[in-house]
Structures are given as C-alpha cells and as structure tokens.
Amino acid sequence: MAGSHLIICLFLSFLSRVYSSDVLCEKGFCSEFIHKHGCSPPVPHCSYNNATHNGLWLPSPTICNCCPFCLEFLREDEHCSLGGPGAGTTVGRCGDGLTCVADPIDGYSYCKKMSSKCHTAQTNFDTRRTRGEMGSLEFRPHCDAKGKYAPFDCVLTQTCFCQSEEGERLFGEVVYRGTLTTQSMHCGCSRLHQRIMKRIQPGLAFPVFAPRCTSDGNFFPVQCIGRKCYCVDRVTGHIVNANRPGYTLDLRKYPITDLACYDPALDNFPHLNEGSPPYNFTAPCFEEQRLKVEMIQQSKEDGFNVDFFNSFGECMPDGTYGHVVMKRDRSKICADETGRQIAKYSAAPNTPEYESMNCKCAYTSHVMGSTSERPVCCKNGNFRRIQCRRGFCRCVDEDGRQQGREAADVTSLSCFTTNWRTC
Structure with a gap:
C-alpha cells in the first residue's frame, strides 16, 4: 500500500513538471495558432455574472489552451448533460445549488434544485411569502453552492451570527449592519471548531484545543x-x-507581538502576552483549563483519585468564557x-428556567450595547x-x-400565552 502511494506521488510530481514546462506549448505558439485558426467567441455568461447569466473562466479545450473559454452555468430546468463515454465536449454545467437529473418520461436531463435541508427551508419560505404569511423581519434562507446553509444568518435590526451547514447557530456574533x-x-x-x-470521542478526559477564533x-x-x-x-486559516x-516565531524566545500579523485590537487579553521568556499566547479560560490538566496529571502521578476533579x-473559540x-x-x-x-440574568437549580438556559438573548443584548x-x-x-417593535409583535x-x-x-399570535410578558 505504501508503495502504491509513493508511485502516485511520483506520478503527480512528474505531471506537475510536464505541465509547468514549455515542452509542448513553446513561447509564441498561441499567437501563431490564433493567427492561423482564430478563436470561437466564448459565451458571454462569464462577462455578465449576474442573477440570470453566469459562468466560470477555464482553460479552453483547444490545443495549449490558447483560446478563452467560459463554462456556462445552466439555470434551473435547462437541459444539461450527465456526461459519460462518447458524450462529447461539455458546454455548460448546472449552476450553484443545482444538479443534473434524468427525466424518466422524456429521457432528457435537466438542472434541478439539490435536495437539502436549506433548499427545503427556501421552498417553505417562498410558499409562505406567496400566501402572505411572511414576517417583515424574516430573511429568505441563503444556501451555498452545495445546498448547505450559508456561513451566517442575521436578525434584522439586531445581530448576525455564524451557523453550521445544517443551520445550527454557532459561536460568532456581530451587530447587524447590512x-x-x-x-x-x-x-x-x-465552523471548523464545531x-x-x-x-x-465522547467522554474524553481532557479538553481539545481547536483553532483560535475572533x-x-x-x-x-x-x-x-x-x-x-x-x-x-x-478567512481560510491557511499559514501565510x-x-x-x-511571520513565524518561537514563543520560547520571542513575544507574540513580534509577529507581523498580530493585531492587539483582535486580542481580548493582550496583557497576558507580556513578561519574559518563555512567552505565552493565551486567555484566562484557556489558562484555567491548562492548570487543571496539569493538576490532574500530577495527582495521578502521586497516586491520588482525581475523578472528582475531572470536569472542565x-x-x-476565542478564549473567552462560556455564556452560561x-x-x-x-x-x-x-x-x-x-x-x-x-x-441580572440568572437561574436557580431545579427550575425549568435552569434547564433551558442558553443566554442567547442576554449575549445578543450585550453585543448590541446601547442600541x-x-x-x-x-x-x-x-x-x-x-x-415587539414599533407597535407590532412577533x-x-x-x-x-x-x-x-x-x-x-x-393575542392573535400562535405563540401567545397569558404569561408572555414574563416568559
């Protein structure tokens, strides 16, 4: 198995050298080719790139990729090709959020919306809007090219927050500013942290430290x-x-502030980076967890039963404390x-408020400040x-x-209860 991996790696290395060389496509070839044969004009979709016409610029399927080529993104219900041997050159593909599906009746293939939780939510939204059942502060769910939920969602007039591909609210919240x-x-x-x-593995003894977020x-x-x-x-988290x-340093010798990319405005605890070697790049919550891990490990070495302490x-993800x-x-x-x-947001043990407590509203209010x-x-x-807002409730x-x-x-709202003011 290891040998086959080596062969594949060597083959890819060989290909990269071939395609990066001028063995076939020497300098000046394309200008002579275009002069003799010309180029077919590409479809205009890549130049438009609007709501109805868009595409992707790619190397043309001509020799040496001399001509410009635009791969058209087909719209919903347009004819498409499923490909396969002898199917000819692909002239377009279904646009984002669409997939090519064969019609069992006429035998042709058409671009159809992918089946996903986000697309289902869009359909429900569109149906309610047609019926006049949509609220003024509702957003139509935004799906990505694969039919998954977009990285964030917003509550108009309040905040925007990160969400998973399944639409679950995640860490990350800012004031809504359009x-x-x-x-x-x-x-x-x-999303990576989630x-x-x-x-x-469930029940892991010690916490896992994921990438640090803002x-x-x-x-x-x-x-x-x-x-x-x-x-x-x-955006990507890739090393640059x-x-x-x-752009790289060792904390045993140098403080984090020596890095060209370090921005103290993004660091909630810049004072923890000060001192003398070895330096730190941490946060109070991370430090508490680190010290607890050291205490547990030391207790085990000393032969003590440390099960009581094994909770974190x-x-x-930004090193701050949990909201609850x-x-x-x-x-x-x-x-x-x-x-x-x-x-004064709090809850006492053995109460319904205690079990359901998530503090999402409290933190949103905190992020919005004096708004x-x-x-x-x-x-x-x-x-x-x-x-309620400006005379209307929702x-x-x-x-x-x-x-x-x-x-x-x-009282006409579906969620109305007699104690709605006090939750």
Whole structure:
C-alpha cells in the first residue's frame, strides 16, 4: 500500500513538471495558432455574472489552451448533460445549488434544485411569502453552492451570527449592519471548531484545543502549535508567508507581538502576552483549563483519585468564557467575554428556567450595547417568545429569528400565552 502511494506521488510530481514546462506549448505558439485558426467567441455568461447569466473562466479545450473559454452555468430546468463515454465536449454545467437529473418520461436531463435541508427551508419560505404569511423581519434562507446553509444568518435590526451547514447557530456574533456585515463575516474558524468538537470521542478526559477564533467567527491571524506560532489567513486559516521573517516565531524566545500579523485590537487579553521568556499566547479560560490538566496529571502521578476533579468548564473559540456560567452554589448566570455577569440574568437549580438556559438573548443584548432596539430577554437570558417593535409583535425562535407574520394584537399570535410578558 505504501508503495502504491509513493508511485502516485511520483506520478503527480512528474505531471506537475510536464505541465509547468514549455515542452509542448513553446513561447509564441498561441499567437501563431490564433493567427492561423482564430478563436470561437466564448459565451458571454462569464462577462455578465449576474442573477440570470453566469459562468466560470477555464482553460479552453483547444490545443495549449490558447483560446478563452467560459463554462456556462445552466439555470434551473435547462437541459444539461450527465456526461459519460462518447458524450462529447461539455458546454455548460448546472449552476450553484443545482444538479443534473434524468427525466424518466422524456429521457432528457435537466438542472434541478439539490435536495437539502436549506433548499427545503427556501421552498417553505417562498410558499409562505406567496400566501402572505411572511414576517417583515424574516430573511429568505441563503444556501451555498452545495445546498448547505450559508456561513451566517442575521436578525434584522439586531445581530448576525455564524451557523453550521445544517443551520445550527454557532459561536460568532456581530451587530447587524447590512451588507457591510456580510462582506467580512466568513465564520470559517467557527465552523471548523464545531466540526472538531463533533468528531472527538465522547467522554474524553481532557479538553481539545481547536483553532483560535475572533468574536466574528473568523480565524485569529495568529495560530500556535505548542510554542511555535504562525501567521494565517483570517478567512481560510491557511499559514501565510511561512518562510518570510516576522511571520513565524518561537514563543520560547520571542513575544507574540513580534509577529507581523498580530493585531492587539483582535486580542481580548493582550496583557497576558507580556513578561519574559518563555512567552505565552493565551486567555484566562484557556489558562484555567491548562492548570487543571496539569493538576490532574500530577495527582495521578502521586497516586491520588482525581475523578472528582475531572470536569472542565466551557471555553469559547476565542478564549473567552462560556455564556452560561455555573457558580459555586450551583446557580447559573449569563456572562460576557470576561466571565462577568450580564445584567441580572440568572437561574436557580431545579427550575425549568435552569434547564433551558442558553443566554442567547442576554449575549445578543450585550453585543448590541446601547442600541435602542435590543431584544427583550427572559430572566434566565433566553429570548422571550414574543418580541415587539414599533407597535407590532412577533413570535421568535430560541435564536431570536422571527417565525410567521407580526400582529398589532398580540393575542392573535400562535405563540401567545397569558404569561408572555414574563416568559
């Protein structure tokens, strides 16, 4: 097996050298080829790239790729090709979110919407909009090219937050500012963190440290493996300029501030990076977990039973504390990024509010700061089921997203209860 892997690697290496050379396509070949044979004009879709006509520029299927070539993205219900031997040259492919499906009746293939949870949500949204059942603060779900949920979702007038491919709300939240928010919120780090946490073995003795994120769900520009730290792309998390001075360092000798990409404005705890060698790049929550791991390991070496200590509080991907914090008396509070209580949001043990506590509303309100249209929260920091704005009330889910039409008469809402004001 190892031998076959080596052969494949050598073959790919050989191909890369062949295709990067001028053995076949020597300098000047294309200009002479075009002069003699000319080029067929490419379809205009790549030049338009709008809601109805778009495509992808690719090397042309002509010799030496001399001519420009645009691969057309076909729209829903347009004819497509499933490919296969003898099927000819592909002139287009189904656009994002579509797949080529053979019709059992006429035998032809057509571009059809992929079957996915996100596309189903879009269909439901469109149906309700046609019926006049859509709320004014609802967004049509946005799906990516594979039919998965887009990296983030927004609650109009409040915040935007990261979400998984399945539409589950994740770490990463910023104040909603229209398209300005959407241009900078990629949530790659938050999504990677979620995938790592889902794949680790249940009941693992010690916490797993995933990549460090910023509060918007993007990658922190510095990532460290042990004491070795690197500059990374904030969107992809890939290491950048690894061989350039100032883009890689060893914390045993140099402080993190020596890295060209380090931005103290993105670091919630820059003071922890100060001191003398060996330096640190950490956060209070990470430090608490690290010290607890060391204590447990040392206790085991000393022959003590340490099962009692084997529990760890949650740290957010940016190194801050979890939004739901348990106090010594077993009560819970909603906390900000420093671990301090947000307003008076709390819950006592053995109560329904205690079991359902998620503090999503409390933290959204904290992120919005002094904004006038902050949501109304329950005493435990969850979103109140009914939110009101400018004379109209609406039902919302646990993430604060509107569900159904708003109404001036709160009693007409499907989620209305007699105690709706007090949750």
